[in-house]
Amino acid sequence: RGLRYDYDLVVIGGGLGGLAAAKVCLINGCLVVGQSPPSSPGLGGTCINVGCIAKKLMHQAALLGQAIQDSSNFGWEFNKQVSHNWTCMMEAVQLHIKAMNCSHHKQHLQDSRVTYLNALGELVAPHTVKVDESRESLKSGEKYTTPESYVLCSPSDDLFSLPHCPGHTLVVGASYMGLECAGFLAGLGLPVTVMVRSILLRGFDQKIAERIEEHMVNQRISFLRPFVLTKVEKIQEGSPGKLRVTALSSDGKETFEGEFNTVLLAIGREACTRNIGLDHVGVKYNPRTGKVLVDEEDRTNVGHIFAIGDVQKGRLDLTPVAVQAGRLLARRLYGRQRTKCDYINVPTMLFTSMEYGACGVSEERASQMYGEENIEVYHSNFWPLEWTVPGRDKYACYAKVICHIPDSERVVGVHVLGPNAGEIVQGFAVALRCGLTKEQLDSTIGIHPVCAEVLTDLTVTQRASGATVVKG
Numbered sequence: 254r255g256l257r258y259d260y261d262l263v264v265i266g267g268g269l270g271g272l273a274a275a276k277v278c279l280i281n282g283c284l285v286v287g288q289s290p291p292s293s294p295g296l297g298g299t300c301i302n303v304g305c306i307a308k309k310l311m312h313q314a315a316l317l318g319q320a321i322q323d324s325s326n327f328g329w330e331f332n333k334q335v336s337h338n339w340t341c342m343m344e345a346v347q348l349h350i351k352a353m354n355c356s357h358h359k360q361h362l363q364d365s366r367v368t369y370l371n372a373l374g375e376l377v378a379p380h381t382v383k384v385d386e387s388r389e390s391l392k393s394g395e396k397y398t399t400p401e402s403y404v405l406c407s408p409s410d411d412l413f414s415l416p417h418c419p420g421h422t423l424v425v426g427a428s429y430m431g432l433e434c435a436g437f438l439a440g441l442g443l444p445v446t447v448m449v450r451s452i453l454l455r456g457f458d459q460k461i462a463e464r465i466e467e468h469m470v471n472q473r474i475s476f477l478r479p480f481v482l483t484k485v486e487k488i489q490e491g492s493p494g495k496l497r498v499t500a501l502s503s504d505g506k507e508t509f510e511g512e513f514n515t516v517l518l519a520i521g522r523e524a525c526t527r528n529i530g531l532d533h534v535g536v537k538y539n540p541r542t543g544k545v546l547v548d549e550e551d552r553t554n555v556g557h558i559f560a561i562g563d564v565q566k567g568r569l570d571l572t573p574v575a576v577q578a579g580r581l582l583a584r585r586l587y588g589r590q591r592t593k594c595d596y597i598n599v600p601t602m603l604f605t606s607m608e609y610g611a612c613g614v615s616e617e618r619a620s621q622m623y624g625e626e627n628i629e630v631y632h633s634n635f636w637p638l639e640w641t642v643p644g645r646d647k648y649a650c651y652a653k654v655i656c657h658i659p660d661s662e663r664v665v666g667v668h669v670l671g672p673n674a675g676e677i678v679q680g681f682a683v684a685l686r687c688g689l690t691k692e693q694l695d696s697t698i699g700i701h702p703v704c705a706e707v708l709t710d711l712t713v714t715q716r717a718s719g720a721t722v723v724k725g
């Protein structure tokens with residue numbers, strides 16, 4: 254304050270969080286240093302380019318395959334052999350992604366007073382950012398971790414622009430990115446194996462994770478668990494070619510050898526913060542993961558430097574969270590508002606072949622926070638009406654609501670496994686933020702006959718029966 258700078262705010266990173274902050278700051282004139290190499294239009298970060306958008310579209314391709322199978326039960330007749338063309342799908346997805354980049358570029362930057370530089374930004378002094386437009390491959394934001402011994406493997410980021418069908422695929426990593434990729438590849442008819450180092454979906458409700466695994470196994474996805482990759486060798490050139498994979502069980506007693514066309518790494522991302530000069534200005538970050546330490550106002554230990562989005566340590570790596578955090582940060586800095594980003598009750602969903610939507614806490618977390626005796630878990634299987642005619646997966650869809658008994662059975666977690674789970678949970682997230690109780694949920698009239706209706710009619714508790722009934 255009181256000093257003159259070229260810009261009021263400099264945003265390093267052109268992900269959706271950075272763009273959101275920049276957009277709110279328009280009147281102050283700020284600079285966004287984009288994260289992508291000048292040769293590629295990478296604005297929009299992981300979400301648009303190699304995350305949410307791409308994977309939802311590929312998941313949709315798999316759902317359409319399923320719909321084609323179901324359609325004969327509804328009277329559709331077709332003579333033509335049905336097959337899937339990977340390249341056609343990939344090109345359509347990439348076309349959409351490029352169009353989105355363009356519109357973001359136009360909307361947020363070109364048509365505004367934000368100066369956009371597609372370059373590497375580096376903090377060189379407390380209030381000085383050096384901009385280097387020649388260093389092509391360096392990024393801010395996050396990137397996929399690729400250990401050196403895995404050079405023949407492809408990071409899951411690459412799958413969305415892979416020019417040829419990946420064929421028989423080994424997915425390494427069992428968090429949401431790995432399981433989502435495995436799900437849509439299997440849905441497109443490809444043989445898929447998932448290599449799991451420890452558990453599935455760390456941090457998510459583990460009973461739900463088990464159900465997701467069960468559904469994937471029924472979809473003929475194989476699981477190698479617990480195994481870690483030890484060697485990958487090329488045994489045949491070509492696109493996709495062939496790889497021989499060796500893996501070792503975690504206890505060191507079993508060896509696995511198998512051949513795959515593609516080995517896809519979905520083993521997590523590291524924050525690309527090592528090259529942006531944090532050390533020059535004394536910002537504290539975790540040297541192993543690159544994640545930056547922040548307080549509840551997203552401020553680092555250096556008063557005028559903030560971090561939002563996936564580079565924050567210990568926060569949710571979710572696009573809408575980054576967008577909200579960026580928007581609110583800019584309003585706090587320039588709009589005289591005080592609202593902080595609320596990291597509680599954030600709804601999210603997984604585009605696994607059986608979609609999963611959740612808001613609030615997992616059962617494990619609820620037990621930890623309130624004590625097992627103080628929580629009640631209401632649950633039920635349900636059978637979507639549209640799945641009854643083709644006789645699809647009677648016991649796969651599931652809903653559960655976790656309540657805190659001493660607090661008037663306030664709902665602290667909603668979990669849905671089923672079609673359009675994210676669409677269902679979005680509305681319940683509003684109710685959770687407003688302090689929804691089980692009584693209020695029960696007095697809500699359901700919409701008949703839709704899947705979400707099940708949440709208004711949950712009577713069986715896990716404590717009382719353990720078993721679930723199937724509604725639908």
Ligand code: NA7
Pocket residue numbers: 299304395425426427428429430431449450451452454455481482519520521522563570571
């Ligand atoms: P996550 O959520 O960090 O998960 C990483 C997964 O990979 C997890 O299952 C790990 O198992 C596993 N992992 C990590 N290292 C290895 C090695 N060396 N070998 C085998 N398995 C391993 O990342 P995602 O890939 O799901 O991506 C999430 C991002 O996508 C998110 O940040 C958004 O930006 C979009 P563990 O449980 O640790 O045993």
